[in-house]
Amino acid sequence: MCQHAYSPFRSVLGHFPSGVVAITGHDLNGGPVGMAVSSFTSVSLEPPLVGFLPGKSSTTFPAIARSGTFCANVLASGQEDVCRALASSGGDNFAEVSWHPGPHGDPVLDGIVAWIGCTIEAVHDAGDHHLVIGRVDDLAADTTADPLLFFRSRYHRLAAA
Template identity: 75%
Template sequence: MLTICQGFDSARFRSVLGHFPSGVTAITSLDGERRPVGMAVSSFTSVSLDPPLVAFLPGKTSSTFPVIAERGSFCVNVLAAGQERICRALSVSGGDKFAEVAWRPGPLGDPVIDGVVAWVGCTIDAVHDAGDHHIVVGRVNDLGADTEASPLLFFRSHYGRVAAA
């Protein structure tokens, strides 16, 4: 339940925080039958260099996160500017989200999506309660990047890309 603070509601909170641009990631894993699962997440951050840790924040209503948590590993895929279609596919509930998403297994088997800007393979280190979300801390096992690709951005409820300087 959202706690109302100083006279503002959840719509205003979301609107104001939407003025902070974020990258768009796809958090991927495998289910118990080794089929790919995934979710689109813009709440991703680095946490620590020593040890190497990252974090993402899935909503508690997510049906995908419990599958990822059960497996214990995941891959963060930093989506490229041309991958909005993949983001939308992973944002829906149910169905085969990977029907038209090309990927290869990462070092832990979790999907690395073709054409991403970067990927980060992780094992779950900790999960913390945070209101209507979880804070999932992942220990980085391996990672890679395409230095030529430009990331997909989310700003004021719209997708965009980095402008050339």
């Protein structure tokens, strides 16, 4: 294995562009929980499966795992504030975020590009992260909205071709 005093892993992997997804769920009291991820992906068409990778130190994922369901909200261009709120740990990160209950009672955020409501099918071990596979139960998209993009640790928006 290649040894360096400075690990370029984060820096180099940050050159892979992605969208930003708010993974939402609910706690034992039905209150909203959520975290921002760039690791969301489509997995299988038949059966319809998606995936994301929460860090093992996430305090949000245990509540989502306990409930057994989640909603993947694809953030829209201009929703950097929503992303920051859901990337913060502790406190009420839904205080400034408007939403309504979607499938399984998991939050569907206002102003997003698309949402995908899922039941957790499997949680695999993946180093310092979990690989979570969700079976898609329900989904919808706003075909006119542009996505929020994340690249080299910064937010971007689509440029007209």
